[in-house]
Amino acid sequence: MYEKDQMIDIIKLITDIKHGKLSSSYSIAVRAEQSLENLISQGKWNTAQELMNLIKLRLKKIVHLLPQEATTNNIMRHILKIIRDEYDAGFKSKAEGQQTLHHLVTADLDKDATDYSKPLPSLKLALLDHLAEYKVELEASGDNIASQASEHIHSNEVILTVGKSNTVKKFLKFAAKTRKYHVIVVESAPDYQGHAMAASLAKSNIQTIVIPDSAVFAMMSRVNKVIIGTYTVMANGGLRAASGVNSVALAAKHYSVPVMVLVHMYKLSPIHACAYEQDTFNVFASPGDVLPYSSGPVLNKVHIYNPIFDYVPPELVTLFITHQGGNAASYVYRLLSELYHPDDYYL
Amino acid sequence: MSKKDSDIGQKSDIIQAVIIADSFGNEFLPLSNDVPLMLLHLVNKPLIEYTLEFLSFGGVEEVFLFCCSHVDAIKEYIKNSQNENVIWSQTTKVNIIISESCRSFGDCLRDLDAKGLLRGNFVLCEPGVVSNIKLLPIIKKHIESSAKDKGTAMTLIYQEAGVGQYGRCPREEIVLASNSDNRVLFHKKINYNNERKINFPLEVFLENNCVSIQHNLKDTHIAICSPSVLPLFSDNFDFQTRDDFIKGLLMNEEILGSTVYWHLIKGNQHGGAITNWRMYQALSQELANHWFYPIIPDVKKYSECFGRGAAVGHNCSISESSNISKSIIGNNVTIGRNVTLENAYIMSDVKICNDCIVSNSIVGPKSILRNGCKVTFGSVVGANVELNKESFIENSLVQSKRPEDDYDDVDKLGERAYRLKLVDDDEEEDIVGNKLARRFSRLHLDEDYAKSDDDSLESSDSEDGLSHVHSPVPDDTNMFFSEVIDSLTRGFEDKLQCDNLILEINSSRYAYNVTLKEVNYNVIKAILNLPFQHSSGQQYLPALLRTLEYFSPILKNYIRNNDAMEDCLQAIEDVAASNNELCECIAKVLNWFYDRDHITEEAILLWYDKLDKISRVNARVVPFIKWLQEAEEASSSEESE
Numbered sequence: 012m013y014e015k016d017q018m019i020d021i022i023k024l025i026t027d028i029k030h031g032k033l034s035s036s037y038s039i040a041v042r043a044e045q046s047l048e049n050l051i052s053q054g055k056w057n058t059a060q061e062l063m064n065l066i067k068l069r070l071k072k073i074v075h076l077l078p079q080e081a082t083t084n085n086i087m088r089h090i091l092k093i094i095r096d097e098y099d100a101g102f103k104s105k106a107e108g109q110q111t112l113h114h115l116v117t118a119d120l121d122k123d124a125t126d127y128s129k130p131l132p133s134l135k136l137a138l139l140d141h142l143a144e145y146k147v148e149l150e151a152s153g154d155n156i157a158s159q160a161s162e163h164i165h166s167n168e169v170i171l172t173v174g175k176s177n178t179v180k181k182f183l184k185f186a187a188k189t190r191k192y193h194v195i196v197v198e199s200a201p202d203y204q205g206h207a208m209a210a211s212l213a214k215s216n217i218q219t220i221v222i223p224d225s226a227v228f229a230m231m232s233r234v235n236k237v238i239i240g241t242y243t244v245m246a247n248g249g250l251r252a253a254s255g256v257n258s259v260a261l262a263a264k265h266y267s268v269p270v271m272v273l274v275h276m277y278k279l280s281p282i283h284a285c286a287y288e289q290d291t292f293n294v295f296a297s298p299g300d301v302l303p304y305s306s307g308p309v310l311n312k313v314h315i316y317n318p319i320f321d322y323v324p325p326e327l328v329t330l331f332i333t334h335q336g337g338n339a340a341s342y343v344y345r346l347l348s349e350l351y352h353p354d355d356y357y358l
Numbered sequence: 359m360s361k362k363d364s365d366i367g368q369k370s371d372i373i374q375a376v377i378i379a380d381s382f383g384n385e386f387l388p389l390s391n392d393v394p395l396m397l398l399h400l401v402n403k404p405l406i407e408y409t410l411e412f413l414s415f416g417g418v419e420e421v422f423l424f425c426c427s428h429v430d431a432i433k434e435y436i437k438n439s440q441n442e443n444v445i446w447s448q449t450t451k452v453n454i455i456i457s458e459s460c461r462s463f464g465d466c467l468r469d470l471d472a473k474g475l476l477r478g479n480f481v482l483c484e485p486g487v488v489s490n491i492k493l494l495p496i497i498k499k500h501i502e503s504s505a506k507d508k509g510t511a512m513t514l515i516y517q518e519a520g521v522g523q524y525g526r527c528p529r530e531e532i533v534l535a536s537n538s539d540n541r542v543l544f545h546k547k548i549n550y551n552n553e554r555k556i557n558f559p560l561e562v563f564l565e566n567n568c569v570s571i572q573h574n575l576k577d578t579h580i581a582i583c584s585p586s587v588l589p590l591f592s593d594n595f596d597f598q599t600r601d602d603f604i605k606g607l608l609m610n611e612e613i614l615g616s617t618v619y620w621h622l623i624k625g626n627q628h629g630g631a632i633t634n635w636r637m638y639q640a641l642s643q644e645l646a647n648h649w650f651y652p653i654i655p656d657v658k659k660y661s662e663c664f665g666r667g668a669a670v671g672h673n674c675s676i677s678e679s680s681n682i683s684k685s686i687i688g689n690n691v692t693i694g695r696n697v698t699l700e701n702a703y704i705m706s707d708v709k710i711c712n713d714c715i716v717s718n719s720i721v722g723p724k725s726i727l728r729n730g731c732k733v734t735f736g737s738v739v740g741a742n743v744e745l746n747k748e749s750f751i752e753n754s755l756v757q758s759k760r761p762e763d764d765y766d767d768v769d770k771l772g773e774r775a776y777r778l779k780l781v782d783d784d785e786e787e788d789i790v791g792n793k794l795a796r797r798f799s800r801l802h803l804d805e806d807y808a809k810s811d812d813d814s815l816e817s818s819d820s821e822d823g824l825s826h827v828h829s830p831v832p833d834d835t836n837m838f839f840s841e842v843i844d845s846l847t848r849g850f851e852d853k854l855q856c857d858n859l860i861l862e863i864n865s866s867r868y869a870y871n872v873t874l875k876e877v878n879y880n881v882i883k884a885i886l887n888l889p890f891q892h893s894s895g896q897q898y899l900p901a902l903l904r905t906l907e908y909f910s911p912i913l914k915n916y917i918r919n920n921d922a923m924e925d926c927l928q929a930i931e932d933v934a935a936s937n938n939e940l941c942e943c944i945a946k947v948l949n950w951f952y953d954r955d956h957i958t959e960e961a962i963l964l965w966y967d968k969l970d971k972i973s974r975v976n977a978r979v980v981p982f983i984k985w986l987q988e989a990e991e992a993s994s995s996e997e998s999e
Contacts, residue, residue, distance in 0.1 A: 299627070307523060
């Protein structure tokens with residue numbers, strides 16, 4: 012019974028995501044972090060193992076109900092890693108002083124076998140401290156990324172972006188404080204989020220042009236940089252971005268225009284999935300956006316796909332900009348091992 | 359007690375919804391005997407699941423589920439899903455209301471009025487609603503219009519849909535007239551009971567500057583209701599359905615002082631209700647195609663490996679040699695070798711053995727189809743049915759239990775398989791429209807049959823077109839041909855004047871909109887076919903010549919120019935190609951036409967040039983042509999001399 016009370020938190024989160032109440036990945040991330048913080052501070056657990064099991068249970072629930080959602084899972088995986096680190100640190104500090112190279116090597120082997128079931132009274136406080144830090148990191152992530160804007164955007168450049176992304180918006184607005192430059196926004200049919208993006212940019216006095224998706228290739232020759240956001244970064248450095256981004260990236264490749272992707276750390280996912288696994292990789296939205304239901308009997312005969320995501324292979328991405336700075340796509344695996352524990356990659 | 363008080367305090371704020379769980383009809387026989395409509399599986403999930411998810415998605419916080427039958431099953435199901443913390447259970451509270459005495463939709467609402475549970479505006483869902491409509495803006499609009507117009511009782515929600523779309527049920531065709539405020543002025547359901555005309559009251563146009571008349575709508579069966587709806591139902595106990603209610607309000611607008619508004623949903627919002635098997639089929643396909651996103655079915659594989667559009671549930675075992683297209687398969691289904699499924703809806707725990715064929719049909723849960731079964735043409739196999747080896751089921755309903763006594767001639771197919779007669783559940787008089795309506799409520803057949811549906815509609819005054827669902831495509835020309843045959847037979851038997859027959863044929867020509875060319879061709883064809891009705895073999899030729907003599911004036915009337923002659927010869931050729939009798943004596947027939955000056959020599963020779971030289975007809979014609987050519991040479995040589 013108790014178990015169920017706890018899960019309600021997560022189910023509420025899932026419901027909100029599903030019903031579109033939490034639209035930006037930042038708010039999803041904050042909610043996920045918050046709910047785990049609650050679990051750690053109020054939940055009934057005695058050992059790290061128990062806590063990790065509780066979190067894994069939640070992870071599985073989310074994977075089951077929202078197979079395409081990555082942000083919550085990444086946050087939870089990272090917190091699992093934090094628990095492991097704190098646990099190890101907690102025991103290490105007790106046994107401080109005996110660290111030799113030989114000890115490190117053997118201890119590492121032991122560690123894999125370590126069951127995290129020994130009670131560690133200081134763990135809870137340490138975790139809450141660490142989570143508070145992590146929360147600050149989350150909150151500052153957007154600003155940290157934006158503060159790098161002046162390194163990447165120069166005066167009189169033409170920047171192209173696709174659809175709407177809060178991170179990109181922040182980034183461009185930050186650059187506009189010191190530089191004058193043009194932005195071309197691809198409207199990104201069929202949801203046309205580019206319109207809202209362009210309106211918001213224009214409000215901050217940035218020269219903005221909206222173009223249809225079909226005009227991307229024609230405009231690309233005039234573009235200096237493509238700056239986009241993404242939903243998820245796959246383990247190989249490929250992107251799961253809004254549909255239409257792949258063609259933009261290909262056009263950029265053709266004209267050798269650099270493609271920069273702004274990512275928060277919680278968007279890096281340890282999962283490999285790519286274009287040919289459409290069922291696991293993609294979400295298909297209502298065909299009504301593409302062909303209205305009033306189109307008549309033709310709908311009886313056609314099968315309409317309206318994918319939300321596009322897979323962009325890593326070789327089309329020039330640079331990932333995280334709050335720590337720029338990284339190439341080939342470096343993503345390294346970032347992953349910093350973020351998550353290998354045991355938590357697959358559940 | 360205190361909790362209840364606070365509930366009442368909040369009630370005006372939270373959004374409430376009412377779901378009526380029963381359709382009160384027999385549309386879903388034989389499955390509705392075992393499974394309540396609400397728990398009927400639609401693409402692997404019970405229907406109620408979609409309805410509740412929709413309401414929770416739309417922001418509804420309290421749902422009253424009104425059940426009249428199968429109460430225990432529904433109760434248990436809801437309890438289980440609440441325990442399992444299904445997604446909707448977090449945002450939406452479900453109350454089950456039981457009243458087994460209710461016999462109609464109206465009764466349910468009267469009962470609800472007596473219970474006094476609903477205080478503010480509420481969402482009313484008719485049985486079987488599936489949708490992803492965002493309710494909040496529509497509710498807001500409803501509140502706005504009720505602020506302007508105190509009498510606002512209901513906002514109906516419609517969606518645009520084209521004619522001929524599967525999701526637009528021909529049984530629920532409506533015509534709606536409204537003014538610029540979206541107030542409904544006129545609302546009529548056309549059930550295809552031979553009504554070709556619609557009468558609008560004159561006031562509709564006199565009292566409004568601007569009237570829009572719509573016939574492009576599909577009913578979502580969802581409505582936003584003001585609190586006044588329930589008392590209105592109580593006051594007018596003859597209101598049985600929502601349509602009665604709308605009709606009543608519009609007719610007695612002054613007396614009841616209530617008005618109805620409507621709302622058109624746009625974009626990716628989508629709605630519909632399962633009111634019969636046809637809609638079940640349409641909505642299944644739409645669900646599988648994600649029309650109701652973000653409400654999507656839980657199918658594991660929605661893949662291309664089995665041809666186009668197959669959705670497969672969990673734990674299924676499907677043989678590689680099976681051929682599946684446009685079908686939906688539930689959980690735990692076993693499918694054997696060489697099975698063909700086309701447009702089939704297989705529910706959970708079904709076992710289909712080797713070499714079965716299921717097309718355009720529904721197979722209920724836990725049924726078993728033994729080797730070599732064939733289930734086709736809009737059949738519905740109920741729950742727990744076991745079909746014996748090589749059973750053949752076409753266009754019928756099959757259930758597992760022996761039907762009640764009032765079904766006299768029971769058709770037993772096996773230990774657990776009884777065929778229900780399709781027509782015997784008639785309580786209403788068997789008028790044409792009713793029959794049609796029933797047919798429209800059944801499954802769609804494939805393309806060709808869908809087409810024949812449309813055609814028979816256009817000529818819905820003839821009984822023939824209606825009763826034979828499987829008869830060959832009765833396109834206009836074929837109909838015209840059979841009409842001509844009828845006219846001629848009657849004319850020949852009753853010795854009618856040929857002039858009158860010509861008139862009759864001409865009028866059928868206009869009725870079916872047939873071109874002159876086709877008229878000529880079909881008339882000749884009909885005349886040539888006529889003798890087959892009485893005689894055959896040796897007697898054919900004399901009988902034919904007698905008929906030809908008799909219809910000579912008709913021939914004269916139709917064969918007027920060279921084109922007509924060509925059509926005539928074409929007809930003779932076609933009939934001869936398919937009938938031995940005529941082929942035998944084709945030369946004599948041609949000679950007759952030539953002698954009577956119906957066809958000229960040139961026309962015959964021209965036709966002969968085009969004739970397939972290796973055909974059977976050709977061999978028979980050659981002597982006649984030779985004779986013709988010789989005669990021609992003779993005559994020309996005579997002339998030259």
